[in-house]
Amino acid sequence: MLKLFPFLKPYRLPIWIALSLMLVELMVELFHPLLLAKIIDEGVLRNDLNLVIRWGVIMIIMSLLAFASGVINSFYAAHVSQSTGFDLRSRLYEKIQTFSFEALQKFQTSSLITRLTNDVTLIQNTIFMSLRIMLRAPLLIIGGMIMALFVNVSLALILVVTIPIIVLFLTWMMKRGTTLFKLVQKWLDGVNHVIRENLLAMRIIKVFVTRKHEQNRFLERNDRLMKGTIKALRVMEIAMPLLLVVMNTAIILVLWFGSVAVSDNQAQVGEVVAIINYATRITGALTMFSMIVIIFSRTRASADRIADVLHTSETEQAEKNQRLRIENGNIVFKDVQFFYPNTNELVLNKLSFSVAAGETVAMIGETGSGKTSLFQLIPRFYYPSSGMILIDNEPIERYEADLLRAEIGYVPQEVLLFSGTIKENISWGKKDASMEEIIKAAQDAQIDETIRKLPNGYDTKIGQKGVNLSGGQKQRISIARALIRKPKILLLDDSTSALDVKTEERLLKALKEYKCTIIVITQKVSTAMEANKIILIEDGKVSDEGKHYDLLNSSALYQKLVDSQARKEVLTHE
Numbered sequence: 001m002l003k004l005f006p007f008l009k010p011y012r013l014p015i016w017i018a019l020s021l022m023l024v025e026l027m028v029e030l031f032h033p034l035l036l037a038k039i040i041d042e043g044v045l046r047n048d049l050n051l052v053i054r055w056g057v058i059m060i061i062m063s064l065l066a067f068a069s070g071v072i073n074s075f076y077a078a079h080v081s082q083s084t085g086f087d088l089r090s091r092l093y094e095k096i097q098t099f100s101f102e103a104l105q106k107f108q109t110s111s112l113i114t115r116l117t118n119d120v121t122l123i124q125n126t127i128f129m130s131l132r133i134m135l136r137a138p139l140l141i142i143g144g145m146i147m148a149l150f151v152n153v154s155l156a157l158i159l160v161v162t163i164p165i166i167v168l169f170l171t172w173m174m175k176r177g178t179t180l181f182k183l184v185q186k187w188l189d190g191v192n193h194v195i196r197e198n199l200l201a202m203r204i205i206k207v208f209v210t211r212k213h214e215q216n217r218f219l220e221r222n223d224r225l226m227k228g229t230i231k232a233l234r235v236m237e238i239a240m241p242l243l244l245v246v247m248n249t250a251i252i253l254v255l256w257f258g259s260v261a262v263s264d265n266q267a268q269v270g271e272v273v274a275i276i277n278y279a280t281r282i283t284g285a286l287t288m289f290s291m292i293v294i295i296f297s298r299t300r301a302s303a304d305r306i307a308d309v310l311h312t313s314e315t316e317q318a319e320k321n322q323r324l325r326i327e328n329g330n331i332v333f334k335d336v337q338f339f340y341p342n343t344n345e346l347v348l349n350k351l352s353f354s355v356a357a358g359e360t361v362a363m364i365g366e367t368g369s370g371k372t373s374l375f376q377l378i379p380r381f382y383y384p385s386s387g388m389i390l391i392d393n394e395p396i397e398r399y400e401a402d403l404l405r406a407e408i409g410y411v412p413q414e415v416l417l418f419s420g421t422i423k424e425n426i427s428w429g430k431k432d433a434s435m436e437e438i439i440k441a442a443q444d445a446q447i448d449e450t451i452r453k454l455p456n457g458y459d460t461k462i463g464q465k466g467v468n469l470s471g472g473q474k475q476r477i478s479i480a481r482a483l484i485r486k487p488k489i490l491l492l493d494d495s496t497s498a499l500d501v502k503t504e505e506r507l508l509k510a511l512k513e514y515k516c517t518i519i520v521i522t523q524k525v526s527t528a529m530e531a532n533k534i535i536l537i538e539d540g541k542v543s544d545e546g547k548h549y550d551l552l553n554s555s556a557l558y559q560k561l562v563d564s565q566a567r568k569e570v571l572t573h574e
């Protein structure tokens, strides 16, 4: 939890103001019984109405002061807690943006969302409560003990011995509670995980009629969360009765030893009453303290989870000193081997190939042969486990990640569009793009005509993940988004799969204008035939490469692919 303290530093002044005002409230609270006793003993019992009015007015003024302090304290507590929550969320978000794919895989998406929302909210609430009431309990406990010692040392010793034992016990419970609440937050991640998956896969769930199965999956996780929370709270709940037993025993001991002391003339009756009075107040404060322990256990668990994200070292390495930019776009893979982090399956095995600047290369291979993985190494989402990747004859590590990626247009296999207009989605690839540039990119991606037919043209809004567009339309918008930045290297991962042969032909022709290096992963012979070179990938290795007619003679895999597609064409023409 201490790791998050720096986040409070910018709000030192409002924190001090809030705490000082809380002390004013506390002082009024402590002095109230004293004043009441004075009014009763010296005013009411002696029939002194003036004294009653005088001290009564003082009591009212003090109450008003406490009321005003409370209101202003609330104002500052809300300001500090909300601002700290805002800062924490922003820092977490910034940090997650720098995460390497390894770190993103380690913290699941749903867990990151829980940390950014629920965990931050818990911390925010705890800060608010700390500034409002939390410090009051410990101060009442300490203040009560000091006052008791001041009244009668030997009787107060009973409290001085008992109370630290209870506080130690509560601290131990907080530790135990933190472990349990950490699990609770993990189970909350689990619930969020199912919700997220279900919302994203609603169509599949409906079409496979698996609503019941998914409901049960959700209920199972929800049940685990409920039972876990009850278990965690139960451990905490024994604190209260235990505390009352110990404190009541202490009060009985004070009474017993007190009566002995009074009869031995070693204490006054008033002193015994005063110490019992303090013991009762301290019991109340300890009850409050045990509630605070519950809240703190939860908050500690959340703070640890947030700190885990903030202190993760698996971020992308930024080679700040390197200002290299891709000039031509030639690519060389030399004996590249690759394992995904924390796995032992060799995905790329001594893979070597080269693509000259401005060339178009088609990459063909069976599913799972490593094509997408190979693509992910070019914008440096991952580093090769061994071997070398050179761009413009420079090792890829020498490029700063952002500068490297600025020159790469990447159209992933799974198209993802953002909510917003079509225009915004295309210009997302280049924030300062003009309308002409947007239209040009759309024209080249063969989507301009379709967009113009939509109700609001380029201003048509598309829903989350572009639900109101067809697969092929989404693919082409995603291609336009990559083209608008006029990349030096264009990576198309099976991005023309949903296009008919004619549209695809026009697209490939338009791409030639861009004079960039293009690698296109495809299963279509029609696409491959347009390329300068075809590279065949088998089990993470280059099994063959060449032009269409060369491969027809040399590669059994290519022949099989051509045969199957020719047969499909014959069947569709029949």
Ligand SMILES: Nc1ncnc2c1ncn2[C@@H]1O[C@H](COP(=O)(O)OP(=O)(O)OP(=O)(O)O)[C@@H](O)[C@H]1O
Residues within 6 Å of the ligand: 340, 343, 347, 365, 366, 367, 368, 369, 370, 371, 372, 373, 374, 413
């Ligand atoms: N994030 C990942 N973590 C671990 N292993 C992965 C990951 N992504 C892919 N793999 C594994 O890497 C291997 C190659 O996958 P890849 O996606 O590169 O194949 P591909 O040739 O692109 O297949 P497809 O044509 O079906 O897209 C597969 O065995 C897959 O299980």
